[in-house]
Every structure is written in C-alpha cells, then in structure tokens.
Amino acid sequence: MDKKLRAKKFGMIFAVVMVVAGLLLMYTGNDALVLATEKKEGILTAEQIKVSFDNVGGRLVKEAVQEAQQVKKGDILMVLDSTDVDLSIAKLEAQINQMKAQVKSAGGGVNIAMSQADTNEQQSFRQIDQQRAAVDAAQANYNNANLDYERKQQLFEVGAISRSALDAAQTTLQVSAANVAQQKQLLSKLLGGTVDTGDTDSLNLPTIDLQRQTAANKLNDVEALNQQLKALEIQLKELKVKKEHLTLRAPEDGKIIKILAKEGEMIAPNTPVLLMESSRYYFDIYVSEENIEKYKEGDEIQATSVAGNKKAQGTIRLLTQAPGFADLRMTREKGQADLTSFQMRIYLEPTEGIMPGMTMGVKLR
CATH class of the missing domain: 1.10.287.620 (Helix Hairpins)
Structure with a gap:
C-alpha cells in the first residue's frame, strides 16, 4: 500500500514539474521571439578595393607599402619602371x-x-x-x-x-x-x-x-x-600622363590587406596588385516583409555594438529581397515560413572604437 501511495506521489510531482517546465519554455520562447523581432544584428565589414595600374604595365621596381599599413589618399603604393617612357x-x-x-x-x-x-x-x-x-x-x-x-x-x-x-x-x-x-x-x-x-x-x-x-x-x-x-x-x-600612371597611388584612405605583386615582376595592365580595406564600413541584417515597409533607402538608423555598447550613426543604402538562406534564418527566428525576408545594408559613419569584425545591432521600429 505504501508503495502505491509513494508511486502516486512521485507521479503527481513529476506532472507538476512538467507543467512548470512547459510554462517556462513557452515564456522563454516568446521572449526570444520578441527579441528576435525587435533587434537585428550583423557583422561589420569593410569594403575591399582591388588596386591596379590604370591601362599601363611593366616591371615593378618599387613597393612603397607593407601589408597592414594604413595609407592616405594619394600616398605612393607602387612604382613601375619608366625607362621606356x-x-x-x-x-x-x-x-x-x-x-x-x-x-x-x-x-x-x-x-x-x-x-x-x-x-x-x-x-x-x-x-x-x-x-x-x-x-x-x-x-x-x-x-x-x-x-x-x-x-x-x-x-x-x-x-x-x-x-x-x-x-x-x-x-x-x-x-x-x-x-x-x-x-x-x-x-x-x-x-x-x-x-x-x-x-x-x-x-x-x-x-x-x-x-x-x-x-x-x-x-x-x-x-x-x-x-x-x-x-x-x-x-x-x-x-x-602614362608616366604618372606608372606610379600607383592610394585611391582613398584605408589599410593595405594584401600585396599581390612583388618587386621585379612584370605587371599586366589593369591587373590587381594590392588588396586594400577602405574606411567604408557596413553590415547586413535581414528584416521580414512586415517590417520592411517602415524603411526606405537613405533613412538614417542608429546602430549599437555588442562589445562596449558603442553607438554609431548609420544610413540604409540597400533594401532588396534576401537570398533563400535568409528566409530559412527568418523561419528559425520567428517560426513563420510563409514570410519573405529582405536584406538591409547599413553603412556607418566613422566612429572611434568601432572596427570591422564587430557585431552591430539595430532595434527595429
């Protein structure tokens, strides 16, 4: 008899625990859903530039920069042999x-x-x-x-x-x-x-x-x-003018990521010789069609870094239908497979302490 009462007691306790756990899961799930709906995040990326000699070629005689070096617009990057010219x-x-x-x-x-x-x-x-x-x-x-x-x-x-x-x-x-x-x-x-x-x-x-x-x-x-x-x-x-083009200069402020040509090599016209990271930073987020109508290209929007909670002013430069993988992501976030997602690209103003690779978030309206 005691065994039956004990089993019944344990069964009731287990049922109560399951009900409480279910309620907790429902609450936390709804909270995550709301959070995913209100806030979107993306990885900050810098535009990259492939730098090449404009319509001229020849033997590379000078490398004036190194990888990871910061350069200003107009700085000399490389020089081709000018003897023939x-x-x-x-x-x-x-x-x-x-x-x-x-x-x-x-x-x-x-x-x-x-x-x-x-x-x-x-x-x-x-x-x-x-x-x-x-x-x-x-x-x-x-x-x-x-x-x-x-x-x-x-x-x-x-x-x-x-x-x-x-x-x-x-x-x-x-x-x-x-x-x-x-x-x-x-x-x-x-x-x-x-x-x-x-x-x-x-x-x-x-x-x-x-x-x-x-x-x-x-x-x-x-x-x-x-x-x-x-x-x-x-x-x-x-x-x-051709001689001037034999001297490659930085098209804008930025950072040298990779040097693709070495001194002594023959360089063909318009062949990339440097990979440069520009100072134009952007990140992408994916927004449902329910929210996309609230935004248009050119709108300003505030972004916040996950690390340090630093704020930066941004501008929406692109709104377009997102690729299929974004729809899958939206389905997982919201549980709504019948909604199309849209890609929103946001460019940030230069802000101290914010750099490529950081996660940036925005709160949707």
Whole structure:
C-alpha cells in the first residue's frame, strides 16, 4: 500500500514539474521571439578595393607599402619602371623643339615676304612716277618736233629752206614719236595691266598682289606646321600622363590587406596588385516583409555594438529581397515560413572604437 501511495506521489510531482517546465519554455520562447523581432544584428565589414595600374604595365621596381599599413589618399603604393617612357618623352620633346624652330622660321619667312612686297610696291610706285615723267618729256619733245616739222614744211613750200632741212625735221619728228611710244610701253609694263588713274598710291599692281598672295599661301604652311606641333604636344601630354600612371597611388584612405605583386615582376595592365580595406564600413541584417515597409533607402538608423555598447550613426543604402538562406534564418527566428525576408545594408559613419569584425545591432521600429 505504501508503495502505491509513494508511486502516486512521485507521479503527481513529476506532472507538476512538467507543467512548470512547459510554462517556462513557452515564456522563454516568446521572449526570444520578441527579441528576435525587435533587434537585428550583423557583422561589420569593410569594403575591399582591388588596386591596379590604370591601362599601363611593366616591371615593378618599387613597393612603397607593407601589408597592414594604413595609407592616405594619394600616398605612393607602387612604382613601375619608366625607362621606356622617359626615352619616348625625351625623343618627343626634341621633335617638338625642332618643329617650333620650323614654325618660327616659316613665320619669319612670311613676314619677310610681306615686307618685301611692301618694299617692291613702293619701288614700283616710284618707278611709275618716273616713267610718267619720261612719257611726259617724250610727248613734249614730240610736240616740239611736230611744230618744227610743220613750220619747216611751210618754209619749204615757199622755197625758204632746202629739202634736206625738211627731211631732217621729219626724221626728228619720227624719232620723237617712236620715243613716246617706247616710254608709254615701258609705263604700261610697270602698270602690269592696271588702269592708270593718275593717283599712284591707289594703284593695285598685279605683280605686288601676286607677291602678297604667295606670302599669304605660306601662312597655310605655317598653320600646317602649327597643327603638327599641337599633335606632338598632345602626344607628349599623353606620355606624361602614362608616366604618372606608372606610379600607383592610394585611391582613398584605408589599410593595405594584401600585396599581390612583388618587386621585379612584370605587371599586366589593369591587373590587381594590392588588396586594400577602405574606411567604408557596413553590415547586413535581414528584416521580414512586415517590417520592411517602415524603411526606405537613405533613412538614417542608429546602430549599437555588442562589445562596449558603442553607438554609431548609420544610413540604409540597400533594401532588396534576401537570398533563400535568409528566409530559412527568418523561419528559425520567428517560426513563420510563409514570410519573405529582405536584406538591409547599413553603412556607418566613422566612429572611434568601432572596427570591422564587430557585431552591430539595430532595434527595429
């Protein structure tokens, strides 16, 4: 009888313990569910940058940094051999200097030709003036010879002079006429087909115009040389830019994680040679579709580190449907397999004491 009472007593105690344990499990389970719903955590990660030489390659001659070294934007990281580029620059600079000399010489030739045309024009004007005077003098001689001939012809008709005297006057008249024609021909040659207006300085002499046109055509040659000079100068700038690219500089502040190339190696263009950790920190959390509508990209949100409880201001930069594993995680946290989870990426402002690898948490609204 005692054994039956004892067994019954133990059975009742066991039942009470099971009920209490069940209640405790329900309470703690609900508390974990609420906690998982209100707070989300993620591992803080730094963006990594693969640094490479921009469109240039060659032999690596200098490593200016070491792994784990902190660098500032613009710091020299690596240097490629610049011997070939230096030689090309020197050669091109010599060509540019030679071309500049040609441009200067050609330009000087144009100025000389223009000046010579002006000088020739003034000389031609003076010659024309002189030839006009010669024509006027020849015409005057002709007029006098003509008067003398007419007078002697009248005297010959009355028998006052001999036939030989009349013939001499006629010969003088003919010579004077020939001289007038000759002087006019010389004047016409000096005018070169230009109509003589009597105002010498207003004349446009074809020979002078031709000289000026020839000089102007040489300006085209000078312009062609200038264009060649500009092309060479552009090539020189490109070479100098290429030389600058042979020196690899830090694109931003950060930390050298891994050096992928060693001194003496041949580096191909755009091949990563350094792995760099940037100062842009972020972490991802996964939010159910029930909560996602409360947030949008660009919203500010406060995060707290698990270690040290340090607070940092963050900004939501990405909201997107999460991959399948996140849905599984959400199911385990909330026991709701029918809800889709969303990935929320939060970038933090630089904060003292917070570094990559730390666990950061946010409280959901």
